[in-house]
Amino acid sequence: MTRLVTCRKLGKQLPGLASPPMPGPIGEDIYEHVSAEAWGQWQALQTMLINEHQLSMMDPESRAFLMNQMEKFFANQDYEQPEGYVSPGDSTDLA
Numbered sequence: 622m623t624r625l626v627t628c629r630k631l632g633k634q635l636p637g638l639a640s641p642p643m644p645g646p647i648g649e650d651i652y653e654h655v656s657a658e659a660w661g662q663w664q665a666l667q668t669m670l671i672n673e674h675q676l677s678m679m680d681p682e683s684r685a686f687l688m689n690q691m692e693k694f695f696a697n698q699d700y701e702q703p704e705g706y707v708s709p710g711d712s713t714d715l716a
Contacts, residue, residue, distance in 0.1 A: 628656035630695050635659075647688075655695055663694055666702075673703040 626637035635656035641648035642660060667687060676683035693700035
């Protein structure tokens with residue numbers, strides 16, 4: 622049976638992650654309150670931010686920047702977006 626969570630990002634009950642995505646309290650919080658769909662959206666945005674800013678995951682400042690952006694993303698606050706980025710919830714038919 623699929624585990625459902627009330628997703629704080631998307632504001633509805635959706636399938637959750639199979640396990641915490643990272644160790645510690647932040648991973649547990651995400652596991653309990655973020656859907657698999659929202660986590661996938663974050664992973665796509667995170668990849669764009671890493672590429673756009675040429676971040677190195679060996680650099681503590683780069684990791685701190687991403688953690689800060691992730692917290693903002695899941696709290697529905699303003700977060701940094703790559704130029705031309707359209708949130709999946711905001712996309713419209715451009716044809």
